[in-house]
Amino acid sequence: MDFSYSPKEEAFRQEVKDWLAIHMKELPKWWHNPDVVGPEIDSDEYHQFSLWWHKKLYDAGFVGIAWPKEYGGRGATVLEQAVYNEEMAKARAPGPANGLGIGWAGPTIMSYGTEEQKKRFLPRILSAEEHWCQGFSEPEAGSDLANVQTRAVEEGDHYVVNGQKVWTTGGHYSDWAILLVRTDPTAPKHRGLTYLLLDMHSPGVTVRPLRQITGHAEFNEVFLDNVRIPRSLQIGETNRGWHIAVGTLAFERSALATTVQRENTLKDLIAMAKKVDHAGMPLLNDPMVRQKLAQFYIDISVLKYTGLRALTGQLRGERPGPEVLIVNLLGTELNLRMQDFAMELQGPYSRLLRGSARAVENGAWQNSFLSARGTAIASGTLEIKRNVIAERGLGPPRSTR
Numbered sequence: 174m175d176f177s178y179s180p181k182e183e184a185f186r187q188e189v190k191d192w193l194a195i196h197m198k199e200l201p202k203w204w205h206n207p208d209v210v211g212p213e214i215d216s217d218e219y220h221q222f223s224l225w226w227h228k229k230l231y232d233a234g235f236v237g238i239a240w241p242k243e244y245g246g247r248g249a250t251v252l253e254q255a256v257y258n259e260e261m262a263k264a265r266a267p268g269p270a271n272g273l274g275i276g277w278a279g280p281t282i283m284s285y286g287t288e289e290q291k292k293r294f295l296p297r298i299l300s301a302e303e304h305w306c307q308g309f310s311e312p313e314a315g316s317d318l319a320n321v322q323t324r325a326v327e328e329g330d331h332y333v334v335n336g337q338k339v340w341t342t343g344g345h346y347s348d349w350a351i352l353l354v355r356t357d358p359t360a361p362k363h364r365g366l367t368y369l370l371l372d373m374h375s376p377g378v379t380v381r382p383l384r385q386i387t388g389h390a391e392f393n394e395v396f397l398d399n400v401r402i403p404r405s406l407q408i409g410e411t412n413r414g415w416h417i418a419v420g421t422l423a424f425e426r427s428a429l430a431t432t433v434q435r436e437n438t439l440k441d442l443i444a445m446a447k448k449v450d451h452a453g454m455p456l457l458n459d460p461m462v463r464q465k466l467a468q469f470y471i472d473i474s475v476l477k478y479t480g481l482r483a484l485t486g487q488l489r490g491e492r493p494g495p496e497v498l499i500v501n502l503l504g505t506e507l508n509l510r511m512q513d514f515a516m517e518l519q520g521p522y523s524r525l526l527r528g529s530a531r532a533v534e535n536g537a538w539q540n541s542f543l544s545a546r547g548t549a550i551a552s553g554t555l556e557i558k559r560n561v562i563a564e565r566g567l568g569p570p571r572s573t574r
């Protein structure tokens with residue numbers, strides 16, 4: 174492993190830092206400040222804030238850093254993208270809007286779409302002019318995604334689509350969706366699926382919000398009733414959608430950014446342990462608390478070096494090993510443990526949510542504690558990630574599902 178960055182990457186790091194030094198000051202007072210009440214994350218006001226910040230990042234050339242210039246990206250390297258993600262996470266800066274578009278829909282279109290599709294969609298994904306969501310999961314197709322039942326029937330130059338999607342994050346303000354549908358119900362389940370792009374404003378699309386344990390409504394049920402999708406919006410070949418969907422899910426989040434996020438959580442835990450008293454002493458003086466915090470530090474170091482191993486392999490052009498998924502799995506589990514510990518530190522006050530007069534840090538920890546549960550399911554549950562790591566890393570016989 175090579176731990177050093179080239180002068181070009183260090184110069185880019187400085188550019189990102191300089192930009193952040195100026196623009197972080199423009200963020201509203203409520204950003205990362207529990208003492209000031211900000212808009213709820215599922216509100217229109219928050220969405221507008223997110224678009225406002227996105228435009229700043231976009232104008233500075235910080236959206237789609239490793240995307241080719243011809244599609245509106247910066248044309249920089251994967252390493253520069255990693256440096257950028259790391260600096261943004263360190264500064265606790267908001268990310269870009271349209272995360273699913275930039276993270277999943279865009280790379281899929283870039284890898285499997287036609288030239289016409291790339292030119293039509295990619296620049297507007299980066300500018301967030303068009304917002305995207307992911308219509309994969311269904312009531313009977315989550316971990317067993319190949320069981321998708323939403324049916325698409327060819328009718329001339331269109332598909333007619335009927336069915337239901339669920340847990341569609343951001344579906345209520347999205348313009349487009351990546352959609353997995355069944356086109357051949359007689360074929361084995363992995364072989365009868367096709368990958369389409371759905372205009373969410375099409376007649377027959379109904380979006381109904383679902384409320385989460387946090388009280389926010391960030392995801393939805395999406396009902397499709399005789400929705401017509403032009404065949405020109407198909408990605409790849411008919412009945413080959415499974416292989417493309419697996420490709421979409423492989424565009425994982427940056428392993429290094431995950432590490433920095435955990436480092437930030439540890440810093441916050443230490444700050445809280447200094448503030449919260451037990452029997453007249455700050456909790457940080459308690460040896461059990463200190464031991465727990467030290468263990469988190471050790472776990473974060475393991476994450477960091479596994480992330481660097483993944484990045485090194487990627488730079489050498491090696492086939493992705495299980496490292497990125499391991500960082501994802503360990504990082505998610507570590508976050509669950511850290512959030513649990515935050516509740517332990519707060520003792521009886523851990524029951525108090527935002528708005529309660531005596532809530533610690535105005536209930537910010539309660540929100541992150543509850544959200545952590547969803548993150549442990551969202552891009553595949555912990556059990557499924559373990560299965561994939563075992564299959565990729567150890568090579569046992571595949572699950573027969």
Ligand SMILES: Cc1cc2nc3c(=O)[nH]c(=O)nc-3n(C[C@H](O)[C@H](O)[C@H](O)COP(=O)(O)OP(=O)(O)OC[C@H]3O[C@@H](n4cnc5c(N)ncnc54)[C@H](O)[C@@H]3O)c2cc1C
Pocket residue numbers: 306307308309310311312314315316317339340341342343392546547548550551552553554555556557560572574
């Ligand atoms: C916050 C959040 C955002 C999401 N956003 C989206 C989105 O935008 N678009 C979208 O399409 N989907 C989205 N999802 C859905 C997500 O992909 C699914 O919830 C996830 O894949 C699990 O599927 P499921 O909920 O149907 O659970 P199930 O698949 O029914 O799993 C139930 C339990 O059984 C276990 N299990 C299942 N199969 C196995 C197995 N083979 N081996 C061991 N254990 C197993 C699981 O680990 C889990 O504990 C989101 C979910 C969350 C929580």
